[in-house]
Amino acid sequence: MSWLLVLPIAIPMATAVLALLVRKQHIMERYVSAGGGAALFVATVVLLAAVWQDGTLVGRMGNWPPPFGIVLVADLFSAVMVLIAGLTGLLIVIFALATVDVERERFAFHSFYHILLGGVCGAFLTGDVFNLYVWFEVMLISSFALIALGGEKAQLDGAVKYAAINLVSTILFLTSIGLLYGATGTLNMAELNQAVRAVENQGLIDAIAIMFLIAFGIKAAVFPLFFWLPASYHTPPVAVTAIFAALMTKVGVYALFRMFTLVFTNDLALTHTVMLVVAALTMITGVLGAAAHTDIRRILSFHIVSQIGYMVLGLALFTPLALVGGVFYLIHHIIVKANLFLIGGVIKRVAGSFDLNRLGGLYLSHPVLAVMFLIPAFSLAGFPPLSGFWAKLILIKASLDLEEYLIAGVALVVGLLTIYSMTKIWIQAFWKPLPADGAPAGPAPLSGFERVALYTPIIVMCAVTVTIGIWVEPFFVFAERAAQELIEPAGYVAAVLGGGPR
Amino acid sequence: MAERGGESRGQVPGWAFVLLSLAGVVFALTLVPRVASGEVLRVAIPWLPSFGVQFSFFVDGLSLLFALLITGIGVFIGLYARAYMHGHAQTGAFFCYLIFFQASMLGLVLADNIITLFVFWELTTVSSFLLIGFDHASEKARRNAWQALLVTGAGGLALLAGLLLLAQAGGSMELSELMTAESGVQEHPLYLGILVLILLGAFTKSAQVPFHFWLPNAMAAPTPVSAYLHSATMVKAGIYLLARVHPSLSGTPEWIWTLTIFGAVTAVWASIVAMRQTDLKLALAYTTVMALGTLTMFLGSEAHIAITAAMTFLVVHCLYKSALFMVIGIIDHETGTREVDRLGGLFRAMPITAVAAAAAAFSMAGFPPFLGFIGKELKYEGALAVASEPLLVAGAAIAANALMVGLAAVVAIRPFYGAPRTYDRTPHRPPFGMWIGPVFMALLGLTFGVGPEYVGNLLINPAANAVAGIQKDVKFALWHGVNIPLMMSILTVALGVAVFIFSDTLRRWLASALGHLLTGDEAYDGVKGAILKLADVQTAILQNGSLRRYLFVVFAVTAAGVGGTLIAEGGMAWPALWPDVPIYEWAIVVLIAAGAVVPMAARSRLAGICGLGTVGSGVALIFLIYGAPDVAKTQLLVEVLFVVMISVVFLKLPRFAETTHPPKRGRLGDLTLAAISGGVMTLMTLAVLDTPLNDHLTKYFEANSVPGGQGGNIVNVILVDFRALDTFGEIVVVAVAALGAFGLIKLRSTRAGGS
């Protein structure tokens, strides 16, 4: 069944090539792109179903046995991340069809977009740490291309900072891999699980672990390494920001989860304590950053940082329940945050601005949009019974169970400040009457196509948010099983090294 | 103002709200006999069973009493609001919010599972937010809605933590189990924390000093909302919670003192401030705060009679307060003002309203034969029964009640009697829907007062028993004989009359005496401002827009984190130093090192490029010497391409000497960080070199390169076979880089459509 593991990488790559080939026929290119997104989504659903049914899937690339060849591995955590990537990938590309201009499409926007998706899926699926580096690079270069494509001043400024800091992360990651290989002699993650314990110099392993933590921490945008994110995320077209917000930092978080459950669990007192402090500071600094801004995209960007803190918290506490919370939070956050950015895009489209000081009156003029905003916004703020409430609830319960009262308090207070930010957008953009010096109304009323392409992804994501909120048990059970696999990696290791290919 | 479309849109939700409320009342009434006989009804649907969360509800005396108040008052609020909101463009949305609120509130008082309770708790906060800010064009409405949300939201988060800890300490997530069993929460080490957190939730929601300020501000909402949410129902949620956790948490000195003191202070303070108000709606809002304080104070006690007093007063207050709010709404609606100084002589225009107001005010003042009288007698009886501090409680009750008598008189007399005034519009009789509510409430107050046995035995006693956790039925009667409470009542009335007569003087005096005190409202602005200031400062420091600064932090964290860990965890190791290295290898290393220094020091970019070229070539040489000819070739090739590229690009870029050097001080810092970073990397590499290399992968590749991979060049076989996926990714990267660079160069912002 290893072809199932290859599809989430192969489909986006093939779509990218095809889109490039037909880019002269503009309409054709768009069909290819949307079709590729749909195909990827279907493939990821099938993959998750297979993993749910048959357990961890392992695919040996080139049929070389691990740890010698590269393996692709899908446990539940990987599979669900791939599925979420497939879902958001499909929805955001639909949104992009109505918002990304023809010029950008002509210069291979869709190809970059799908290669990004392919890189993300590759990163989620690989079981080899150097191969993970390669997928990070695939992702990185296509994100460079996407963030800079269009060449607007702010874009280039943001892209420079984005690239400059992420390249440092890349180098740190590469160096850590080299050092880890030198110390353990292997690159296979499953084998590393035991290999790091076999190394006599555990102090060295700790230092390498911290290096990985920093490299992934930059990607995941944790305190104090997040600068690149608020410096750049508000500059490209909204569809780009949305897919970045949904997936890019989450790959960093995924990598943290993977490496710090499967490999670096030999000194929890050090690594996971560091993470706990980082999580707290990330939550606080992110949410304060959001409070200081009035541009919707910048508010949302800072909130990404803050929310990453919650996910890292789940990993740092390192109990089964905390990991359930972390996994749950990841899934919830990707949907909600992407949705908020898309809604921000619609606001810009219909009201002509992202700046709260220049917005107003949307409650009366766009009541549907208002409802659509409230769902993800209140979910992000943790109001019940939406997805974010459960995510926070689980994490807070996990903190209290461990008697980590301080961190629970931080999580709660940051929740309050999140409510503050979300209602700030609501009050300023929706309730407040349009100020006299407000932005002129959107250039033209929405066309029928725009209406469909803009609102469909938003409505679907709202539905997912509400569904998770109301019908939470299956999602919890799922996260529980995924977390169980993470905290007891023996199954993963056996699937890769012990059992044969399925 | 009238907009036909809006009117018809509002009809359906309006009637829906009335009928839903009515259905609720009827259903609740059918449950009364069973509950009064001590039965507890439960229903549970699994919601998140893996986490112990059930969508579970139970009906005992306490929840049924609340449910009846919520639905019963809802009926008349619905009728009232239909008339009040007549012609408003968004009546439909208004009633949808009201239905949303009512459902949430019912869920709150019926919930069994603590998470279910919390869910509805938060939903009442949200619906209250939407309703306070309903008049969203008004800046005041927006601000006050936000304030109410943030204050009660903060309390809600504390409550969540408190409930989770309570469940942990009590061993169950179901309130019915936490309350009946000897839960042992009071002996739990976390008891104090649980208490504080839950009280924070209850006190913010039920507007206890010092969190009370949001409630008067919430009067920015349309009057039906004020009457319903912010006097009769939602603000009682905190009281409900206190009553609900009473069996498991009460009785400790912490409980008794906290509730007694906060309740007493709130009651007295609020009634003093209420006297200050000229806006009748605001005055009523403060008397609501006063009532909430009184309820809290009585719930502080263990005495059954005190709890009964609280439950009775709860009913009394709901009836008269919603009636009076509706009356004020009518006055406002008909005259355009709520200022007491500008009102008078309205009796002629609206006699029914005036009578209803008088009846409600009698109940408020605690005159016989209204239910308020019984409530007050019970309060005094309860106050005297308070074990710890009867004088404090009784004193607070008398002071607050006396001020209430005065205020009741102000509300019932000043607008309706005396000289008629001129108003912006001509006042006439309000429509049926508006006056029926106050009249019915006032009548209920009278009926219950004359014949208190039914309401007492069927509703109040079961509620009080549920709170106290024991079965002990108080006999309700209008006349208790001449006893101490009656004496206290007489004293209260005398004081109250004095307050009414001197109300204007008192108000002026209070205004000058209290004018400069810090109000909770200012404190809220202060805290909010401070947080925003902190946010600004923090963001200005962290996210200051300077890439240099960002990178400095990243590198500093890396050096400190990695180096610190290596040293602290004892990971440093020294492999055999200075092995035998031929002189030409030394030369290469020195060359590379020197090459790296050139771009650091050079002002000319050409020299810099030469330096980099030296480094690249030197590294290639090392690869070549140590058995990596393919790597060396690639390295050289890349080197050449790099020089070509750089030359092309640099023809465009300015001499970078201009921006080469940071200020002197910064340069020293940079150098230090660079030196430390380099040192850390060296230490790391050395430590790795000191560990034995496990070369099983390489051995496998060497053994299988020819048989499996069909190639003698092991490196190549690894690239194209063993690790072909890496190579695939590598090709993708290069392709995207080329394509991306092409787009970047060709697509200028002037051509892109974006702004």
Place this chain on the structure above:
Amino acid sequence: MEVLLAVLVGWLFGAAVYLMLSRSLVRYLFGLVLISNAANLAIFASGRLTRGAPALVPDGLTAPAEVVANALPQALILTAIVIGFGLLAFAFVLAYRAHDELGTVDTDAMRVAEPIAEEKPVPAASGRETAV
């Protein structure tokens, strides 16, 4: 020689850090070149060194006859070099275009995305009226 390489890795890394901390984007890119070299050398050293014996299997044999250089790090470095080149090339073009549009390579002067006069948030009392 490994020890010497370890020192060299640190040296290059340090030089690179110094350059990347400069306000000039050009110097940052120089630093990037150096730091890539440092990373590659670190991997190379981590795989241990074997002088003068490329990882080749002579014709007719199925495995190397003698001790040869560790092939795996070489393969990794080759991948890393190519990837690094792709990234570097793009970064150069980006710097070039940024200079084109923004008129500077001084990163401290690049303040379009995060303007210096940060818009202040609407003050705390955005909706404040004299409250009661």
